[in-house]
Amino acid sequence: MSTPNQNLFAALRAGFPADLDTIAVETDDELAYSWRDIERATAMLANLLQSLQLPEGSRIAVQVEKSVEAMLLYLATLRAGYVFLPLNTAYQSAEIEYFIGNAEPAVVVCTPKNFGWVSKIAFQAGTHNVFTLGDDRTGSLLDRAAVHSDRHEIAQRSADDLAAILYTSGTTGRSKGAMLTHGNLLSNAQVLKDYWGWQSGDVLIHALPIFHVHGLFVALHGALLNGSTMLWQAKFDPKKAIAAMSRATIFMGVPTLYVRMLAEPALTREAVRTMRLFIAGSAPLLPETFNAWRERTGHTILERYGMSETVMLTSNPYDAKLGERRAGTVGFPLPGVQLRVVGDDGGELPTGEIGGIQVKGPNVFKGYWRMPEKTAEEFTSDGWFRTGDVGKVDERGYVSIVGRSKDLIISGGYNVYPAEVEGYINEMPGVAESALVGVPHPDFGEVGVAVVVGKSGASLQAEDIIASLKARLANFKIPKRCFVVEELPRNTMGKVQKNLLREQHKALFQG
Ligand code: MLC
Numbered sequence: 040m041s042t043p044n045q046n047l048f049a050a051l052r053a054g055f056p057a058d059l060d061t062i063a064v065e066t067d068d069e070l071a072y073s074w075r076d077i078e079r080a081t082a083m084l085a086n087l088l089q090s091l092q093l094p095e096g097s098r099i100a101v102q103v104e105k106s107v108e109a110m111l112l113y114l115a116t117l118r119a120g121y122v123f124l125p126l127n128t129a130y131q132s133a134e135i136e137y138f139i140g141n142a143e144p145a146v147v148v149c150t151p152k153n154f155g156w157v158s159k160i161a162f163q164a165g166t167h168n169v170f171t172l173g174d175d176r177t178g179s180l181l182d183r184a185a186v187h188s189d190r191h192e193i194a195q196r197s198a199d200d201l202a203a204i205l206y207t208s209g210t211t212g213r214s215k216g217a218m219l220t221h222g223n224l225l226s227n228a229q230v231l232k233d234y235w236g237w238q239s240g241d242v243l244i245h246a247l248p249i250f251h252v253h254g255l256f257v258a259l260h261g262a263l264l265n266g267s268t269m270l271w272q273a274k275f276d277p278k279k280a281i282a283a284m285s286r287a288t289i290f291m292g293v294p295t296l297y298v299r300m301l302a303e304p305a306l307t308r309e310a311v312r313t314m315r316l317f318i319a320g321s322a323p324l325l326p327e328t329f330n331a332w333r334e335r336t337g338h339t340i341l342e343r344y345g346m347s348e349t350v351m352l353t354s355n356p357y358d359a360k361l362g363e364r365r366a367g368t369v370g371f372p373l374p375g376v377q378l379r380v381v382g383d384d385g386g387e388l389p390t391g392e393i394g395g396i397q398v399k400g401p402n403v404f405k406g407y408w409r410m411p412e413k414t415a416e417e418f419t420s421d422g423w424f425r426t427g428d429v430g431k432v433d434e435r436g437y438v439s440i441v442g443r444s445k446d447l448i449i450s451g452g453y454n455v456y457p458a459e460v461e462g463y464i465n466e467m468p469g470v471a472e473s474a475l476v477g478v479p480h481p482d483f484g485e486v487g488v489a490v491v492v493g494k495s496g497a498s499l500q501a502e503d504i505i506a507s508l509k510a511r512l513a514n515f516k517i518p519k520r521c522f523v524v525e526e527l528p529r530n531t532m533g534k535v536q537k538n539l540l541r542e543q544h545k546a547l548f549q550g
């Protein structure tokens with residue numbers, strides 16, 4: 040007997056409705072894609088990729104604006120059995136150069152506008168195939184795919200084969216590529232389908248970017264596995280999101296999206312009358328946002344917690360029989376996920392005590408791309424993954440995240456690693472040292488503030504430092520403020536006391 044195909048695409052494909060001529064995706068500019076369109080277009084793109092005769096396990100790196108075609112490229116990569124490597128459109132040349140150099144993709148797909156510089160980086164790194172894809176269905180990728188057959192047999196993959204690599208920055212040094220398998224992604228998608236009660240007739244508003252876990256996996260896999268229509272919004276706009284709610288049942292967003300929608304008078308009980316579920320994650324949802332949403336809409340946001348290395352780990356309950364959705368908590372470990380809280384000595388802590396969160400489960404990634412030492416560091420000898428998040432579990436089993444042992448700022452749902460930004464600042468002429476700290480922000484939740492010390496005799500200007508960073512780093516990593524000071528506070532061991540800097544600047548954006 041032949042083994043069943045464990046390619047994630049096969050499972051997603053099996054979720055398509057029987058009538059392939061119904062609508063799968065509807066866009067902002069009123070284009071409609073049927074399930075048959077998805078089936079045919081992914082076949083053509085998969086045939087194109089396979090015609091390139093790439094080696095097994097080839098990475099397909101993609102930095103393009105959000106579009107349905109970009110989603111189709113992701114699905115076609117799975118279908119053809121290659122490894123998808125999504126890149127945030129905000130990344131600039133130094134960042135892209137690192138990712139391409141590290142991942143050595145066989146194919147790079149970029150926007151027509153960026154072809155000049157991206158192709159140069161790609162060719163220098165030995166990539167032979169560089170295609171373009173615009174957000175208006177233009178570019179060489181679709182031109183080349185158009186001549187291929189719209190029939191394609193899904194490539195045979197086992198659960199342990201790689202499906203995607205997601206780069207996530209390290210606390211020190213460069214970004215690490217988290218290797219996720221077909222099995223990681225499918226097991227998580229199936230658990231979430233049941234846990235969140237996906238049902239016939241569900242319609243998802245898809246308003247998140249598709250180069251990170253939240254928009255690419257959690258939202259997309261949910262809708263596809265359930266055969267649900269997606270209302271596809273290329274860029275989040277609170278007015279458009281609210282307007283779409285009268286035709287939808289599910290919305291997923293980072294907390295900033297909820298904050299921005301709450302600022303709209305159009306958000307009323309009437310506007311959300313057909314909605315079944317609002318899900319938040321990727322960053323802490325403030326209890327005040329949770330409460331304001333409940334008051335305004337009558338809906339209780341369901342907060343969940345996850346990360347690139349593990350997809351989703353915990354969720355507040357959907358089913359009221361399992362408990363209520365509690366503000367300030369991320370709910371229970373999902374079925375199949377084991378979670379423990381450990382102290383500094385690595386021993387498991389009793390209920391209610393705060394410590395490092397470690398997890399195990401079929402969703403936990405395979406390791407960091409070509410970084411066996413980093414992978415070994417992040418797993419305990421008995422196979423638990425150290426999340427770098429600090430939290431506790433209460434007597435009813437609700438998990439709360441109270442902090443992070445990793446030095447990380449989460450701004451509007453995007454991760455900013457201080458070490459990376461400080462590295463760029465420290466290289467600037469006249470800079471002796473710097474510290475980037477996260478402070479509360481009403482829109483983005485948290486933002487970075489840079490504190491910089493100049494070399495003796497140097498005259499540094501905060502605006503110049505910001506301008507220089509803007510030319511080199513993704514926009515969401517740029518500190519919202521910069522201060523030039525005489526010295527950084529240090530403890531007796533000589534370590535910079537970031538907690539003091541955070542305290543000093545915590546009110547910068549309040550009121
Ligand atoms: C934009 N800017 C940001 C920012 N996004 N600054 C800090 N943090 C951010 N997240 C900057 C822009 O560069 C610009 O700066 C200024 O803010 C105003 O831009 P904007 O027009 O308001 O931004 P907008 O395009 O509306 O984007 C905001 C946003 C976006 C919230 C819609 O950031 C977003 O889509 N966030 C979602 C991220 C996400 O999907 N995360 C999931 C990760 S997965 P200037 O100076 O140029 O004017 C994960 C795992 C899990 O974490 O558990 O899910």
Ligand code: AMP
Nearest residue numbers: 207320321322323343344345346347440
């Ligand atoms: P990423 O590397 O982008 O996958 O980010 C993962 C990190 O986001 C986690 O390790 C957490 O620190 C954080 N995170 C995700 N969801 C939540 C949440 N609901 N509450 C608090 N932090 C969260």
